[in-house]
Amino acid sequence: MTLVNVRAARAEDAGDIAAIYAFEDVVAYTAQLPYRDATFWRDFYRTRDPDAVELVAEIEERVVGHLGMILNRAPRRKHVATFGICVHPRVHDQGIGSALLREMLNMSDNWLNVLRLELSVASDNTRAIALYERFGFEREHESRFAIFTRGRYMHTTHMARFHPTWKDGMGNGNPPPATPSA
Template sequence: MDERYEVRPVRPEDAPGIAALRRMPGIVEDTMGLPSCRDTDSADFVEDLGDNDHYFVAVTEDGTVIGSAGLAVYSSPRTRHVGCLGICVHPDHQGQGVGTALMAALLELADDWLMLERIELDVFSDNVRAQALYEKMGFVKEGLKRRSAIRKGRYADEYLMARLRPGSQA
């Protein structure tokens, strides 16, 4: 654990901080969130997390949420070995290891506890900072999803990136 923050499983009291983070300029543009995200939306999200949903937050000593990351395991019997990852880090804390710590927590869970073979994510094609983090963590670009999302009144492209479990075989 870094002395400036702790990475831990989400708690109900984190919901307002998660909502504030998701609405924040510098975050909302690069996620599938909306600027209208309400605290109650995040509270409902945290409350409704199921057995296949795993969510961590990075919090400062005073409890301020500075990052969040989730891993959803697909529930279909044919894709039970696959999870989908999402992450966001407060703009003032980017480049300080918060994203790496959150990703490491999720990937350890995926590899050592859930035995997932594949983790996938989508990232905007112009979000090179996030792409660099994902590549550092073993993800590779598998394809370009053209005009797959709306961002600030325009269609935007996303890369599909994935990571196969180290040491796994097809």
């Protein structure tokens, strides 16, 4: 088994992160464009959210995976976060994605007060969908023709995972009662 170290991303990791996204098979399953340079990846999450959580996974001090989680800043959606993840194609099936997700869930459940984690994934990315489902994400719906990649339109599957202790606002597993309108 490969020893994977997960840690906070640093500015000097930008080149390794850009190298991962340089693979067409990686960028095709994201909403990103090919040929983004290290400067783009160094600043990507921080410019979108200064409090973003950005993690890398490394093997033998080489970055082989990247995860960024963006916390929602809208007042009524502060309990929601979204994330993106990539793994270098040469180390698939070595636990990199699992290690990154495990640490992200630790952060969201125990430190960031995140109730709902959500993501969109290419519907034909069965490997990623299976990984997310192993970590408690559930499919919510599919958006048809939602992303253009490799010269064709693709569907995306929207998934979410709730904090493991959450049932609902009432704490009883049932939907809250409807509020009558005035």
